[in-house]
Amino acid sequence: MGKITGFKEYSRSNYEKISPEVRIKNWGEMREETSEEKIRTQAARCMSCGIPFCSAGIMLPNGASGCPLHNLIPEWNDMVYRGQWKEAYERLSLTNPFPEFTGRVCPAPCEGSCTLGHIDEPVTISSIEYEIIEHAFQNGWVKPAKAPATGKRVAVVGSGPAGLATAHYLTSVGHAVTVFERSDRPGGLLMYGIPNMKLDKDIIQRRLDILEEAGVAFVCNTEVGKDITAQELVDTYDAVVLCGGATRARGINVEGNDAKGVHMAMDFLTANTQNILAGETQESKISAKDKHVIVIGGGDTGTDCVGTSIRHGAKSVHQFEIMPEAPDKRDTNTNPWPEWPKKLKTDYGQEEAIYLTGSDPRSYEINTTKIEKNEAGEVTAVHTVQIEWKRDALGRMNPVAIEGSEKVWKADLVLLAMGFTGPEDTIPDELALKRDLRSNIQATETDYKTNVEKVFTCGDMRRGQSLVVWALQEGKLAAGEVDRFLSGDTDIY
Structure with missing residues (x-):
C-alpha cells in the first residue's frame, strides 16, 4: 500500500470528457488527456484492503460483484502510485488480455464493489487501467504472445471479444488459430456495435495487428453455416470454438413494426x-x-x-x-x-x-x-x-x-435497442447442439464443451447477452480447456 492515508486525503476525480459542445461535432473519443500526477494521486486512494472485493468477479443475487477477470487491482494501483508503470502493465496483463477495451467500455463492476465505495466514492479503477495500457503501448511494451508450434489447429468462429481472447490465449501456447468472421473486418461487437466516440477503431486495429503478428489468421467475409459449413470446420481442425455472440435482436410486437424507418x-x-x-x-x-x-x-x-x-x-x-x-x-x-x-x-x-x-x-x-x-x-x-x-x-x-x-x-x-434473445440458429441447428432454456449453446463453466466432440463455446453464445469483460474471461477460460483437450494440461488460467 503506497499511501496509507491516501483514501483520507484525496477525493475521487475521474477523467474529464471533452465538452458536449465540441464532441458532438466529430466521431473522436470523448476522453480528455489526464496528467500522470492526477492518475498517481487517484491510485493512492486504493486502500489495499485485506479482502479486495474489486477483484472478486462473483455473481450475487442482483448481479455481478467485482471484476470477472479477477484483475489484481490493488497491486497495480500501488505500482501506479509509485510510478512503476511497466510493472503495473505486467501485472495487469497477467489477467486481462485487452485492457484497452475494458478501460474504455466496461461499466466497471470492480468500482461497484470497491471497499472504499462502501463509505465514500470508489477508486477510479477503470481510468487507471486505461492509463496503464496506454503507457504500455506508448512505450512499446505490448508484444505479440508467441510460443513454439504444437502442430494443433483451432478454428474460432466469431471475432468479437470472446473470439479474440480465445485466439490470443491459444496462440500464446503455440496452437495455430484461424478466426472466421462474417463481416468485412474482425472485431465483432467491438468493431461495429460500439461507436467510435467510445472505442476508436484504430484502437481495435492496433490490437488486431499484434494478434496477426503473433500468428492469428483472420478470414473475413465468411459466414460459417453459409459460406462454409460448421461440419467442415469440425472435420478439418483439431478443435472448434464457437464465439458467435447473442446476435438475435429482440424486436417489438406492435402494430406497424414493419414500417419503413x-x-x-x-x-x-x-x-x-x-x-x-x-x-x-x-x-x-x-x-x-x-x-x-x-x-x-x-x-x-x-x-x-x-x-x-x-x-x-x-x-x-x-x-x-x-x-x-x-x-x-x-x-x-x-x-x-x-x-x-x-x-x-x-x-x-x-x-x-x-x-x-x-x-x-x-x-x-x-x-x-x-x-x-x-x-x-x-x-x-x-x-x-x-x-x-x-x-x-x-x-x-x-x-x-x-x-x-x-x-x-x-x-x-x-x-x-431492447437487447438480444440469444445466438442465431444456423450453426446450432447444423451441428445439433444442445441449448439451454434461454436458447444459448449448452456448455458448463468448467469445461466449455458442447455435446459435440471437440466443439467448444464461450462468451455471449454460451452465457447470453453480457459485458465485454465477461466475454474476455470466458474466452480465456475456454482457451484453457481447449488447450487441455489438445495437450493434456494447460498453463492458461
Whole structure:
C-alpha cells in the first residue's frame, strides 16, 4: 500500500470528457488527456484492503460483484502510485488480455464493489487501467504472445471479444488459430456495435495487428453455416470454438413494426461505423439527419443510438425505458454493497441531449403500443402509454397501463435497442447442439464443451447477452480447456 492515508486525503476525480459542445461535432473519443500526477494521486486512494472485493468477479443475487477477470487491482494501483508503470502493465496483463477495451467500455463492476465505495466514492479503477495500457503501448511494451508450434489447429468462429481472447490465449501456447468472421473486418461487437466516440477503431486495429503478428489468421467475409459449413470446420481442425455472440435482436410486437424507418439498433450503429471507416464519403445508409428519432430501450446501446443520432443532426431524439427511473443513490436495503449499485446514470448521449435541448431525452415507465405509418409505409409516429409495475397473485411484477396516459410522438426513425434473445440458429441447428432454456449453446463453466466432440463455446453464445469483460474471461477460460483437450494440461488460467 503506497499511501496509507491516501483514501483520507484525496477525493475521487475521474477523467474529464471533452465538452458536449465540441464532441458532438466529430466521431473522436470523448476522453480528455489526464496528467500522470492526477492518475498517481487517484491510485493512492486504493486502500489495499485485506479482502479486495474489486477483484472478486462473483455473481450475487442482483448481479455481478467485482471484476470477472479477477484483475489484481490493488497491486497495480500501488505500482501506479509509485510510478512503476511497466510493472503495473505486467501485472495487469497477467489477467486481462485487452485492457484497452475494458478501460474504455466496461461499466466497471470492480468500482461497484470497491471497499472504499462502501463509505465514500470508489477508486477510479477503470481510468487507471486505461492509463496503464496506454503507457504500455506508448512505450512499446505490448508484444505479440508467441510460443513454439504444437502442430494443433483451432478454428474460432466469431471475432468479437470472446473470439479474440480465445485466439490470443491459444496462440500464446503455440496452437495455430484461424478466426472466421462474417463481416468485412474482425472485431465483432467491438468493431461495429460500439461507436467510435467510445472505442476508436484504430484502437481495435492496433490490437488486431499484434494478434496477426503473433500468428492469428483472420478470414473475413465468411459466414460459417453459409459460406462454409460448421461440419467442415469440425472435420478439418483439431478443435472448434464457437464465439458467435447473442446476435438475435429482440424486436417489438406492435402494430406497424414493419414500417419503413424502423430499424434494429445494431443495424443503425453498424451502418454508421461502416460509413466512418469508408471516410464518410456519403450519408450513412441509415441516417438520423433532420429526423425525429425515437430510441426504444434504455441501456448502453440505446445511449449509443442517442449519441449517434445527435451527431447525424437529428431534429429531436427521445429515448423510451419501460423500467422505473433508478434512484440517485444505492438503496442499501435492497441493493447492498458489494452488489453492483443500481442508481441513476446520465451517460454521454443523455449529456449531449441535455446540452442541446435543456432536458433529459429519457422517458421512464413508458410502453410503445403502436407504430403509425403513412400510405407509403413510412413511420410517422409512435403511440405510447405510461405504465406502473404491479405484483400479480403469484408475486410477479407486471406492467399495467395507466388510463388516460396515452401519447403520440412524431417520429421519422425508430431504433429498437431492447437487447438480444440469444445466438442465431444456423450453426446450432447444423451441428445439433444442445441449448439451454434461454436458447444459448449448452456448455458448463468448467469445461466449455458442447455435446459435440471437440466443439467448444464461450462468451455471449454460451452465457447470453453480457459485458465485454465477461466475454474476455470466458474466452480465456475456454482457451484453457481447449488447450487441455489438445495437450493434456494447460498453463492458461
